[in-house]
Amino acid sequence: METKPLVGGERALVTVALALATFMxxxxxxxxxVAVPTLSGNLGVSSSQGTWVITSFAVSNAIAVPLTGWLARxxxxxxxxxxxxxxxxxxxxxxxxxxxxPMLIAFRVIQGAVAGPMIxxxxxxxxGIYPEEKKGTALALWxxxxxxxxxxxxxxxxxxxxxxxxPWIFYINVPVGLFCAFITxxxxxxxxxxxxxxxxxxxxxxxxxxxxxxxxxxxxxxxELDWFHSNAIVAxxxxxxxxxxxxxxxxxxxxxPIVDLRLLSQRNFAAGAISISMGYMVYFGSVVILPLWxxxxxxxxxxxxxxxxxxxxxxxxxxxxxxxxxxGRYDVRHLATFSxxxxxxxxxxxxxxxxxxxxxxxxxxxxxQGIGAAFFFVPLVSITLSGIAPDKIASASGLSNFLRILAxxxxxxxxxxxxxxxxTFHHSQLTEQISAFSPLARQGLDQIQSLGVGTAQGYGxxxxxxxNQAYMLSTNDVFWLAxxxxxxxxxxxWLARPLPMQRGVVVAAD
Numbered sequence: 001m002e003t004k005p006l007v008g009g010e011r012a013l014v015t016v017a018l019a020l021a022t023f024m025x026x027x028x029x030x031x032x033x034v035a036v037p038t039l040s041g042n043l044g045v046s047s048s049q050g051t052w053v054i055t056s057f058a059v060s061n062a063i064a065v066p067l068t069g070w071l072a073r074x075x076x077x078x079x080x081x082x083x084x085x086x087x088x089x090x091x092x093x094x095x096x097x098x099x100x101x102p103m104l105i106a107f108r109v110i111q112g113a114v115a116g117p118m119i120x121x122x123x124x125x126x127x128g129i130y131p132e133e134k135k136g137t138a139l140a141l142w143x144x145x146x147x148x149x150x151x152x153x154x155x156x157x158x159x160x161x162x163x164x165x166x167p168w169i170f171y172i173n174v175p176v177g178l179f180c181a182f183i184t185x186x187x188x189x190x191x192x193x194x195x196x197x198x199x200x201x202x203x204x205x206x207x208x209x210x211x212x213x214x215x216x217x218x219x220x221x222x223x224e225l226d227w228f229h230s231n232a233i234v235a236x237x238x239x240x241x242x243x244x245x246x247x248x249x250x251x252x253x254x255x256x257p258i259v260d261l262r263l264l265s266q267r268n269f270a271a272g273a274i275s276i277s278m279g280y281m282v283y284f285g286s287v288v289i290l291p292l293w294x295x296x297x298x299x300x301x302x303x304x305x306x307x308x309x310x311x312x313x314x315x316x317x318x319x320x321x322x323x324x325x326x327x328g329r330y331d332v333r334h335l336a337t338f339s340x341x342x343x344x345x346x347x348x349x350x351x352x353x354x355x356x357x358x359x360x361x362x363x364x365x366x367x368x369q370g371i372g373a374a375f376f377f378v379p380l381v382s383i384t385l386s387g388i389a390p391d392k393i394a395s396a397s398g399l400s401n402f403l404r405i406l407a408x409x410x411x412x413x414x415x416x417x418x419x420x421x422x423x424t425f426h427h428s429q430l431t432e433q434i435s436a437f438s439p440l441a442r443q444g445l446d447q448i449q450s451l452g453v454g455t456a457q458g459y460g461x462x463x464x465x466x467x468n469q470a471y472m473l474s475t476n477d478v479f480w481l482a483x484x485x486x487x488x489x490x491x492x493x494w495l496a497r498p499l500p501m502q503r504g505v506v507v508a509a510d
Contacts, residue, residue, distance in 0.1 A: 013187065020180050023145040028115070055217065059213050060116075065117075066208065070259075073394075076195045079192060080121060082184050089174055093171065123139075128191070136378065144316065194391070207246055259398075269396060276400065279486070281411035283376075287309070312367070327378060331499075336376070336380050336493045337490050337493055340490050340493070343369065343376070350475075
């Protein structure tokens, strides 16, 4: 039978368990990033090889997310979610015990695969335990964990790596995972969803694995291999394009598709899913660039870079419950539009940074961005899931989150490529102004030499200053572009039909 709404302390306890499971899974997508140099050294491999710890998780996770709907119909949402948590916990423990890179990568693949259903099902189960008039609050609680976890990941990962040891970035999942699995099964097993024994779409699954794997590796390694100047990247692009094209045609004609692409024919789902994916692509791209610039050019440690960017979570956490409670009082398209405007203004604000910007100067737009974050997920998720039948929520959530995760990968890769290429452009322009006959260059070199530095070292210092300034200008360019893209995305939101304006999340007919 379908999950029934819970009440009082029981609902609060299950909400905490579902939210913690989501937080743990999202946290694991970013917590390992700052630990790569340390774990690479400990395992005796290069940093570029160590990045496969991140790539392997991302590939398997991206494949598993859209399978959520089929798996939930086959095994039941509660059973699938509980087993996903337990297997994720076991894989996390095994990752911490790894003594070689191949061993660690193997367990990260397993970890990413079993984590796939966790986010969509946490969303589906959370909506199921709240009555209709409180579903906005449920979405707000879910969005808070999704927003805060990527911010906490680098901070927590950096602190654990610096003060304990890298295996503990995985070990911390064990007690949390056991708690979440126990509470979920104990409280929700009597509310299991109906199961249907559908034949597995083997062709669709194979095409999904091939297409998404090649695309994810292409995105992760594109910048390192100089994109389409590399034969490997070209080959990955061709294979991915063919596999994903055939997948779309196959899934639209198969009677039991493993990924239900027919959901995109529903206007609100398509408008909401595309809006949230494109917005997340730009948002995540900026999330990647800012700490990267702080650590590589401004001398910040991983921990301090995390702390400087962390204020985004403050207002997001404080305002999300208000947004959820009042969701039915306003046209959600206005709320989503407000979110994009705030994001754009914060990007334009950062586009005015210079190399002398203080920690406070960096933190302020991050703090204000939290306002936009609070109004981003909740309204757009409510649009996306409006008009979706209860037995299709898991499939819709899985497909929507798959598109969002894939868009985030695009955003991260494209923003880094743009950042590096704009640095090359600005570096070239700046160096054209520097020569032995340039008065400013001569004056700068004289000042450096007056400190007892030799000519060769003086030119080296000038080169570092030029590079630093070029990256600063490149960072400004990325944020200017991000701001204008956010503004350009606003019309997408208005392709959705309005939801009835009354208290709670009301499902609109599509």
